[in-house]
Amino acid sequence: MKPENARGVPLKDEDLKTGKVLTTEWRVKADYAWDCGIAIGRYLDGLKEGKIMATRCRRCRRTVVPPRVFCEWCFKPMDEWVEVRDTGRVNTFSVSFYSWDMTPLEKPEVPAIVEIDGCSPGVGFMHLLGEVGDNLEEILRRVKVGMKVRAVWKPADQRTGAITDILYFKPEEE
Amino acid sequence: MAYQRVAIVGAGITKFVRRAQETGKELAAQASKMALDSCGMTMKDIESVSLGTAPDAFDGVHMKGEYLADGAGATRKPFMRSFVGGGSGVYAIIHGWYHVASGHFDTCLVVAEEKMSSTMPHPQAAFNTIYDQFTERPLGVNLLWIFALEMNRYMQVHKIPLETIAQVSVKNKLNGLDHPCHQEGITPGPHLTVKDVLESEVMVWPVYRLMVSPVSDGAAALVLASERVAKRMTDKPVWIEGVGWHLDTSYWTNRDLYYPRYVEYAARMAYRMAGITDPRKEIHVVEPYDPFAYKELHHLEGLLLADKGEAPRLLEKGVFNRDGELPSCPSGGLLGVGNPISAAGTMKVAEIFWQLRGEAGARQVARPVKRGLAQAWGDLMQVGTVVVLGR
Numbered sequence: 001m002k003p004e005n006a007r008g009v010p011l012k013d014e015d016l017k018t019g020k021v022l023t024t025e026w027r028v029k030a031d032y033a034w035d036c037g038i039a040i041g042r043y044l045d046g047l048k049e050g051k052i053m054a055t056r057c058r059r060c061r062r063t064v065v066p067p068r069v070f071c072e073w074c075f076k077p078m079d080e081w082v083e084v085r086d087t088g089r090v091n092t093f094s095v096s097f098y099s100w101d102m103t104p105l106e107k108p109e110v111p112a113i114v115e116i117d118g119c120s121p122g123v124g125f126m127h128l129l130g131e132v133g134d135n136l137e138e139i140l141r142r143v144k145v146g147m148k149v150r151a152v153w154k155p156a157d158q159r160t161g162a163i164t165d166i167l168y169f170k171p172e173e174e
Numbered sequence: 175m176a177y178q179r180v181a182i183v184g185a186g187i188t189k190f191v192r193r194a195q196e197t198g199k200e201l202a203a204q205a206s207k208m209a210l211d212s213c214g215m216t217m218k219d220i221e222s223v224s225l226g227t228a229p230d231a232f233d234g235v236h237m238k239g240e241y242l243a244d245g246a247g248a249t250r251k252p253f254m255r256s257f258v259g260g261g262s263g264v265y266a267i268i269h270g271w272y273h274v275a276s277g278h279f280d281t282c283l284v285v286a287e288e289k290m291s292s293t294m295p296h297p298q299a300a301f302n303t304i305y306d307q308f309t310e311r312p313l314g315v316n317l318l319w320i321f322a323l324e325m326n327r328y329m330q331v332h333k334i335p336l337e338t339i340a341q342v343s344v345k346n347k348l349n350g351l352d353h354p355c356h357q358e359g360i361t362p363g364p365h366l367t368v369k370d371v372l373e374s375e376v377m378v379w380p381v382y383r384l385m386v387s388p389v390s391d392g393a394a395a396l397v398l399a400s401e402r403v404a405k406r407m408t409d410k411p412v413w414i415e416g417v418g419w420h421l422d423t424s425y426w427t428n429r430d431l432y433y434p435r436y437v438e439y440a441a442r443m444a445y446r447m448a449g450i451t452d453p454r455k456e457i458h459v460v461e462p463y464d465p466f467a468y469k470e471l472h473h474l475e476g477l478l479l480a481d482k483g484e485a486p487r488l489l490e491k492g493v494f495n496r497d498g499e500l501p502s503c504p505s506g507g508l509l510g511v512g513n514p515i516s517a518a519g520t521m522k523v524a525e526i527f528w529q530l531r532g533e534a535g536a537r538q539v540a541r542p543v544k545r546g547l548a549q550a551w552g553d554l555m556q557v558g559t560v561v562v563l564g565r
Contacts, residue, residue, distance in 0.1 A: 002212075002354075002533070002535075003187050003353065003354045003355050003528075004354045004535075005208070006186075006187050006188050006189050006204075006208065006354060006355045007188055007189065007196075007204045007208075008188035008189030008190070008191055008194050008196060008201065008204065008355075008391075008392065009191075009194060009195035009196060010189065010191035010192065010193065010194065010195075010358060011191070011192075011193040011194065011195050012193075013193075016193075021195055025294075026234060028234065032307075034307050034308065036308055040308045040309065043308075043309075044308070064425070064428060066306070066308075066309050066425070068425075072423050072425070091327065091427075091430075092323045092324070092326045092327035092330065092431065093323070093326060094318075094319060094322030094323050094325075094326055094378050094379055094380065094381070095322075095376075095378065095379035096316065096318065096319060096322070096377075096378040096379075097375075097376060097377060097378065097379075098316055098318065098377060098378065099314065099316065100298070100299075100302055100314045100315060100316050101296075101298055101299060101316075102296050102298045102316065109314070111313070111315075111319045111322070111323060111378075112323070113323055113327075113427045113431075122428070122429065122430055123427075123428045124427050124428070125309060125427045126309075126310055126313065126319075126323070126427050127313065128313060136376065136379060140379075145326070145327075145330045162312055163308065163309045163310070163312050163313065164312050164313070
């Protein structure tokens, strides 16, 4: 038996649409509400107040976001909380032309990892960049790895204690 | 260490297709049957079953392992399912290796199956649940983001031009045309060029459409046997000489994505077990995991088969071509054959099996090969799974 003899019947989308091949459909209904836990709960509380809170492991000498209550390196408790700055540097970025469900976007989004000032080197989180242009050429001209950025917050009365309380990060003068 | 030597004695595969008429169980059964037939065994000879399959959400079937078990010949047999996202296809073989190496069994059927077409219209929503539910998903993520971020980091650190990454797509997609099971339509034609890749749609820059492996249905299977059984059955056993696996933190934005350290640790583990001290000389053919074009280069560096940042230059020199010094993805890989997640990893091991036996037909590499490596990768830029095979 060789791969030349492999089986498997390829179908086309029309085969399903025209009923040539029968399908059974099912729509999943699954709503979740996650308890945020101790570390992320406090992190989200901080965001509501316009602050980015990090935790620190004294033993590993490491300050991290998103915060956690145990150090995954040495497994000691991480119970020292520090407020870090809402500025940082772009570690890497991309330019997305598709939404979460793969619908094409009219205006591209710019996801990035931002290394947060006040955290250990190389430590950051994923967010979006804004005020960097509407098309690929302009975005690639204006966004550089290593560039300084600052968080743009929602107005205080609209914050809900979510990562989206930061609208995006925008370029900051050096 | 005191364990039985384990050989691969048979391999089976289905066609990789965008949407298969067969159910997951039926695909698993087809690949399993072919693997058994290829070494003259029947299900009666199989003492244990190791199954690899990715998230249940793709099939919309909870406890998919148990659901698929009948199709994998596991009824009334010792059965285990293992799962590390995209790494599952090689993880399942490591798992199967344990079954036999431990002395518990003399044979193990390893089956990997994926049916990604069941989520309509696209499995994207299932993929998105890999991201952190508190700090990442609310941003409106899609799966391509994480790859685009890693690819850009890798390109920036080593100053790699897009043209070089596109060359991986060309190599693998053209290689894939020689694989009888390749998914139709994923290679635009036999004259594909770097220019074509860079003229394909930008999905999430720097990822272009032709740098992404497709959504696929398919299955693959391998028969593992102890030395005692293998030697009775075939004069061309392919030995599992080394296995390795490693997991990094899920805090993926806290580490530098330019280098897959977890792949290096998995590779070092496998090399140590195989007694390999100079992998660049001792590995003759390699199937690194290539769900995205840059990933092949990234993984070749993690596997210590190139220095950090050197893989792009070796690619440009033709080292990784089928007639090169270190043929890489001679099967066509995920970009050229298709990507039914766990089945794609097992397909890579099957390819090394066929290459080492000289049975790869049009895909057979030019240089003589005695030892090869297959690797898979998965989760949040997190897991490396490696097997070293030798004859």
